[in-house]
Amino acid sequence: MGSLSLNYIVRRLLVFFLTLWVAATLIFIIPRLAPGDPITAMVARMSQQAGFVENADLIIEGWKERFGLNDPVYVQYLRYMGNLLRFDLGLAMARFPSPVSQLVSRALPWTIGLVGIATLIFFTVGNLFGALLAWTKTPKLVKVLIPMSMIFTSIPPLLAGLLLVYIFGFLLDIFPQAYAYHHSFREPEFTLKFIGSVLHHGFLPAMAIVLVTFGYWALGMRGMMVTIEGEDYMILAQAKGLKPFYVLYRYMIRNAILPQMTALAVSIGTLVGGSVLVEVIFNYNGMGTLIFTAIREQDFNLIQGTSFILIVTSALAVLIIDLSYPLIDPRISLEGK
Amino acid sequence: MSEQNNSGSDRIVLNVDNLRIHYATPQGDVIAVSDISFKLYEGETLGLVGESGCGKSTTAYGILQLVQPPGYIVHGSIEVEGTEVLDLTEEELRKFRWTGLSLIPQGAMNSLNPTMRVKNQIIDVIESHEGKANYEPFKDRLIAFLRKIRRPSRKEPLRKYLGEWQRNLTLLLRYEPLKERIFDLFQQVGLPNRIYNMYPHELSGGMKQRVCIAMGVALHPTVVIADEATSALDVVVQRIVAQTLVEVKDEIGVSLIVIGHDMGLLAQIVDRIAVMYAGKMVEIAPVENVYANPLHPYTQLLIDSIPSIKERKPLKITEGITHDPRNPPSGCIFRLRCPFAWEHCALEEPPQIIVEEKHEVACHLFDEQFEERRSNAFAAIANS
């Protein structure tokens, strides 16, 4: 196994930290680009809803002072960056005075668990199906059944979630309609019953992601397999009289999976976006639902914090995939780029 | 340099009879190999030459049952030591491959799996044909390992004692029963042992080609087919690799078919040469006959086209195959370019005429009834 070349690691780390910086800066700039300032806008919306807010000016001034919005922009920026480095995301206004970081750290594991397991499933199933689609020795029936199973491909997970929750949650009533675990558990605990409940609740949201996603990977894998079937080493593998199944996994899948890994890193962003919406549909206890709550309660601080942490998580996932890539592709360590 | 043990044995190891391969296109089939027949004797090296597109590689892939779609074998018979290859079932064919016929591929650069270590690519071919039976069970290895455990003696340096542990552990955990055998193969083809654990991209082109040779002879197949095995390498490496090929072949006593277009290189390593033109085998002859006394007009052109440093001469071969490969001309395939062609050539396809032992030519000029015409024609050439 070739060792990771320094150049490669440095480049990946550079992209990672730049991503974090860009995301943080965007989140800092966006509210300041909008006409007026976020506090005034928020109070304005509040008064729209409530009809009238007493002492609106005082509230605005108070909050501006509290959030340091009267300081020069660069001071605000530096302070904001400093806070981020200390994982201090401020206070959630909606659930005053819970710190955003506390809400986030409660929600994040659920999202990581849901998306992680869903990813594991669709990546495995998708690549396996794609490989079977392209393999010449696959039984005819399988080759007919696989494309049929892919009809949901390209529908957003959100819509699949709606259909699934309605059919299996409401009509058939096999799976729960909301939350990550049964409401009889007040706090997560480490018992078999609890884990069972989590799996039961997580099944539909995970399926909503898997059903509409694995087809993409199957199609991508099929394309890669077709390309690889034309390679010189495939002819030699055939000439060598290797067992067909061995050729399939050691020569074809092993080589075809490499670009699929790169594609996975690229798709993380879209995936996280999709899972946020699935969580909203299922009212899952993760980051998506937290964002949705924040949006409805117009808690800008919470929206910022949740988004930023999700972006960090995605970037981290991409970084992990990128850094583990040279472990499965022996050629990358030499190329450097 | 090379031994040209033309004597060889007279036992036929490969008999190709009336083999025809087409490539299907929407405008009709392209005839890539047209009813060719030849025999390969035990221990013999046969060179297969011809211009690009004459069907020499297709012949090789046909023999190996590796014709890729849209190509397909129309008819013919390929017998390897009495086994009819075309009649084998898929599983029989798989087992027959590499033990009966092995291939040293054209593009050694891309013929090795990029994500597998060299050792594993050789091991997989050995194991898929010989099985994993030669593995010592883990239990036995564990017992052997436990037996070897001992206290360090007082005088012994610690490093030596630890080194022994390391060796024993390696034997227990990374037991590689094929290692010695692969090292032997490496030595045969002149590869250093250090590439054992390397990946293909870490090797030079010549080394990759040697790995392919080592792989090709690993199971001592009956016939090895080297498909332009050296043409991607630079000239010096070409010669060395070709030399290695012949040495290995002599050492383990396989029969070899070498496909190439470098007549000079082939002359040094082969016993007989088969010349192909447009899917037809026009002449097959011992190598010294071909160079000293080429019979078929096309072979003559080919020999004349070998550049010489003694004299400058104009190139006689002017163009490639001129006819449409879907509709070959009637009669002799070469008559459109042949300087000696006459009416009879368009009427009848020339048969393979045996002029002497192991020397056949497909040209009407060598039919006894046209002997006069032949002497006239050749006399004219000699005079010009």
Place this chain on the structure above:
Amino acid sequence: MAAEAKTKTAVVAGGTKKAGAFNRFDNPWLNWKFLAGVSILGIIFFLIFLGNTFWDTSLALNASAPLNLPPYGMEYQKGKNTILVGVPEHPLGTENSGRDMLALLIVGTPRTLGVGAIAASVGMLVGIFLGFLAGFLGGWIDDMIRLATDITITIPSLLVLIVIQSVLGSVDLVTMALLISMFAWATPTRYIRAQVLSMRESGYVQMARLSGVPVRDIMFKEIMPNLLPYLAASYIGNMTGAIISAVGLEVLGFGPQRIPSLGVAIFFSIEAAALLRHMWWWWGIPTVILAIVFIALLLINLGLDEIANPRLRKAN
């Protein structure tokens, strides 16, 4: 597929069978996936046209149909009989705030598609520009563009869009499309850059360069025509992504509320707990229409893939 299998058996058996039909030599644009996708979209547009002509689209506005709870039509009855028939005035039923579902579809579907088209077009134009720039000029420009694409692709665009929209509040569809296009350029850029790079190295472009053809001509006369199927596939993929983003934002409540699009309809239905009330037509019909649109786009994309990559055709 058929041709390949047949020749394979012929080879194995040493038979004299001739290969079958040659689908892959046929006109590549006539593959069933592409045609099916285009036909589905065509039918949708035709129905929209018919709807605009024969149906009163103002019924899509709030409270234009009688407000009554439970709403008209498409009622779900638990028990033996499930009645799935709307009333003549509202064949697909109405929703909570009195919008006619049929009118909503007629108005909402083209709006949803429009968001996708605008965002994908803007993203594509930027992508073509940057992709060619990076692929053709190389050097530090290429490095910078690559870095920017890597970063943009890593950041989940939906989250940034949520942050933006939570500042702006609900916006009209064109603004939403433009916001989405801020992230829709990265994938095409990456894709086109890779294609341009490989084409730049190919023989005919090298020839053109050697014979002194100006760079602009090489780009637009040599490379562009060969890239067309790739560009088209990329555009469709981009459009799918943009619609997904738009629907996502709408479902989160950021869409324009007065004249609804399909995503906004779903947002309202979730808000009103339509799932719980078994008012499946409210969210179900927009969902199914969207699903059909996505399937059509996927089919077009797959068809274009096959046009661009002949090897895939062979594998069929």
